[in-house]
Amino acid sequence: MAHKLADETLAAILAQHLAVPDAAFASTDRRSPFARIEVSTSALLVVCKRWMRVATPLLYETVILRSTAQAAALAVVLKANKDFGRFIKKLRVEGGFGQGVQKIISASPNITDFCMTLHLWADDNVKGMCAAMPSMNPRRLVIISLNSGMRNNASTRLATQTLCDCIASWSKLQTLVVPCLLSRDTSPEVLDAIEGCKTLQFISLTGDSPPLRISSLLNKLAANPTVTSIQAGWTERSMENTGDDLLSIFGAVAPGSQDALASLSSEAKAKVKYASGDEVPTRRSLFFRERRSPAVSLPLDPSYRPLSNASDAMRVAIWTRVMEFVIADTTPRSALMHPLYSLFNLGFGAGDYSDDDFDDSDDFDSDSDDGFAHYLGLPSAPQRKRHFGPAVTCMLVCKEFKAIATRVACQHLTIYTLGAVNDFAQLLAREPELAGETKSVTFFSFRDPVVIADGRVLSGVLRKLTALRDVSCVFNSRVDVCHLSALAEGSGRTLTTAAMECISASGPGKIAMLGGFSALTSLHWEGSAIFEAVKDGDGISLPSLTKLTLGPAEYNPSFLAALSHCQLPQLETLDFHTPIRDGFQSTTSTGSAIGEFFAAHGDKVRVVIGGPSYLELLLTGCPRLREYHFGTRTEYAPPIKNLAHKTLEVFKLPHQERRTWDSFFINLSSQRFPALHTLKVPNKNFWPATQREISKSVWPPIAERLLESGIKMQDGEGIAWRPRLQTASTRRK
Structure with a gap:
């Protein structure tokens, strides 16, 4: 065509x-x-x-x-x-x-x-x-x-x-584009030339925040009579806390001085145009986040009810969607950093944390602001009133909002202590329909390791959660292995992700309790729990499991040995870490457990994430492997001179900061790895950007040597190195 x-x-x-x-x-x-x-x-x-x-x-x-x-x-x-x-x-x-x-x-x-x-x-x-x-x-x-x-x-x-x-x-x-760092101190000759240019009409100052003494620069540029417009790359609001002294770096204007806006001449105020749109962060916002409560105009009618003309079902659906953005934590694991979404902050009961202990934003506390201002010798800021979190704030509006906010807040829970479990159990007893709203639960403890609840209370709660999709047991929490049966009974058909990183055991566990999780696709296992030996004929199966993560903390080899006798038809990814503890009560050795597992499931694995210690074992045990990812904690290169694999296509390396992997690159051969076509490095901006950086970097020669063998080397953003045109003077010796 x-x-x-x-x-x-x-x-x-x-x-x-x-x-x-x-x-x-x-x-x-x-x-x-x-x-x-x-x-x-x-x-x-x-x-x-x-x-x-x-x-x-x-x-x-x-x-x-x-x-x-x-x-x-x-x-x-x-x-x-x-x-x-x-x-x-x-x-x-x-x-x-x-x-x-x-x-x-x-x-x-x-x-x-x-x-x-x-x-x-x-x-x-x-x-x-x-x-x-x-x-x-x-x-x-x-x-x-x-x-x-x-x-x-x-x-x-x-x-x-x-x-x-x-x-x-x-x-x-007519037009000049220049960085905003232009000043009498850095480039006096250039500034003089710009001031004296008789044809210049438009000046663009690039940069997302105004520098020191920006008012002086803008006044000088605006003094040129031919210049009609000066476009700044920052917003007008960011000029408010920018002065002409060092204190303005921290957003503090010394007493008696003016901010940058007040220091502008009349010509500069007429000619300078600021960036529009969302506010660009200033230097102050890097240290203190200011609270600016939007002005809300109250309705004239005190009996006003939003969406009063809509049906009850439609009104509830709309407010539910709104509150999901205000309250709900759609990424369950990130709830660890947001205690507002925990059970205590929903107002269900008293505990070690209350809603007043946390603000509804990530702002620093006012005490920090005052302390830093005092350190600078500046007047202290007024004390700031503490606020409720988003969940409680919505609940205090009206009964309808309380019902909706409670249901939304129960979607993603973080449970810290035994008291939280008891409070949640009482809530489910009063409102059993909330059990179907809970999509994820994270057991999390700030303190020393403790058993988070006795078996009866927690097991009763887990049996009621019939729509759970994600469960996590992390950071000092202790959930006993016996609770897995209750979890499988309640949400075995819906649970897709389980991170059992702190599993303890009051007695030997049975791997059969995992057989109830028919929808489980990802399992992360750590802990000291010991499992009883099983036979192949027991018919235990995890039909949907595609990813299995073991470690990086210690886990007992009996768990790996027990999985060897289970059916894992969909297993594709194995995140395999080194620490394995041979429990004194266990008769299973580490070596035999690993060998037994790969003999049973190694041919299914396509992606392995592991360290260099088990590279030879993993390559041998997974004959159909396609990708091998070295763990982020890998500090040294594994010996690969005598290793080979027919189907391996991708090696993903750890962060490369030193030449500790020279032997790996030298001994990597396409004859022993015929399917290998990509090496991935997680570093962003990994490749040298300028002619000088290229001439001094050790990575371009390595990447070009690998490229001759048909293996391309990519950085963290998927950009592969491309050989550059060179002259005799720039060519590497």
Whole structure:
């Protein structure tokens, strides 16, 4: 179909893929947005000759130079094809890249947008760029980064002086994009040049928060009579707590001084435009979160009832959805950090925690604010009134809200002590229908390990919870293994996730009690509980279990041995950690338990998460393994020189900060791992971003050597390393 399209239509389609977003081109972020491009868009040009002819002007319209080799290669192309230079409209140079930049600028007479940086190293060669800059006459200038004052070298001084001269001589310059850190202290020459530019009309200051002495900078820029608009990257509200002294870093304005807004001149107030939308966090918000209660206008009619015209069922459904966003914790495990969602904070009974002990936000307590203000020598802030949490606040509105809020709050519970279990049991006795609303329960204790409840009370509660989907036993809580039978009786058909991380045992357990969880897909097991031996003919099955996690704390090998005689038809992922304790009451040894488990279920496992100690055993015991993830606590590389696997496709490595895995990369061979195609590193921003970083990093040579064997190396965001174009001077020895 493409051959039937007109050239103009085809060009419009290809432009969607070849055009560089202006936000990326004019970005002043510390890390270049072009450092993470894995596949070049120029691949579209090799589809056919027609596509190359139509797309070439689009490809050359925006040029990004990030290395000396790129600049040299483009200079050669423009020398051989002089028409290509006329296509270039935007040029971004992210460093000093030699004489090639001069040839590119000289061959490109139609440049309208120019980006450069003043954050240069001593070995950056900017002579070529500086020699050609006066020949340009762009309409927009973007200064990617300023000289922070730490790099007073010849390259920085030459680039700064040339830029200042060009700002004064460029007759078409109308727009300037510059970081907000511009000041008399960091870049006095650049600031003087901007103040004296007679053609400049629009200035954009990038950054999400105003720096120190921002009012002085805005006043100087607004004093230029030709400047009509100054766009700030922050909101007007963020200027309120920004002053001209060091104390404003903490959001404190010294007595007798003015904030940045009050210090603006009349010209600056007229010309400065602030960012709109959500408030951008300020420096103060990093230390103190201010409470701003929205003004609520009360209805004139005291008998006003929202949604009074709706049916009872519709009104309850709407308020339930609203309160789910206000109260309910949709991520059960995160409830550990939000005590507001615990049983005590629902107002069901007295206990070690009350709703008054916690605020309805993550704000710091007012005592902390006063203490820090006192430390700075500032007046103390007024004492702040404590507030109820969201659950109790909703319950206090009316009886209808109390019923709805109670039901919503019961969806995700965190139980801290024995008193909480007793209170919840009493609530279920009064309102048994609430048992069907509970979707997750987390047993959690701030104190020393204790048995959270006696068997009768807790077992009775667990039997009533018929819609439970998630249960967690974490952080010092102690739930006995005998309670699993009650849990299976109540929610065996609905429970999908169980994290039994603190299981204790008053006596030997039976693995048959796990057979009642027909819907369980993920099981995390830790604890000292000992299990009785079983036989294959007992018919115990976990038909839906796909992921089994063992550890990282100790667990008894008898549990692993017992699972060996169960049917696990859907098991695919095994999170296997090293710590295993041979209990003195157990006759099962660690080695025999592991071997027995892999003999029974190893051929089903596709993904393994484990440490280096058991790598050989896991590779041998799982013949159909596809992915092996090293645990996050892995500190050393396993020996793989004599290991092999036919189906393994992915190795996921731990965080790489030191060259402790050299032997792993050297001995990794595609002959012994024929299916291996990917190595994943969880580090984000793992790859070097600049020419200088690439030349000093140890990872590009390793990634390129693996790529020659057909194995690509990816970072935490799935970006694989792509070999860069190099010159003789930049090529690694």
